[in-house]
Amino acid sequence: MADYNKEQSLQxxxxxxxxxxxxxxxxxxxxxxxxxxxxxxxxxxxxxxxxGATFPAIRKSCREYLEGVAS
Numbered sequence: 001m002a003d004y005n006k007e008q009s010l011q012x013x014x015x016x017x018x019x020x021x022x023x024x025x026x027x028x029x030x031x032x033x034x035x036x037x038x039x040x041x042x043x044x045x046x047x048x049x050x051x052g053a054t055f056p057a058i059r060k061s062c063r064e065y066l067e068g069v070a071s
Contacts, residue, residue, distance in 0.1 A: 017055045021062035
């Protein structure tokens with residue numbers, strides 16, 4: 001049986017949630033069990049509750065952030 005590595009699993013999920021935005025400099029951090037924080041490079045972009053951290057919501061925040069920076 002393979003060893004379960006919670007940190008690697010979380011990183012895989014976060015990378016999947018970010019989709020194409022992962023390679024553009026976005027990252028997700030889980031400071032506790034109830035919050036996910038979205039960063040672009042070192043800039044805070046958004047905070048999500050566990051319940052509100054859906055893939056579409058995360059990607060929408062990334063897209064809107066980039067659109068705001070480009071304006």
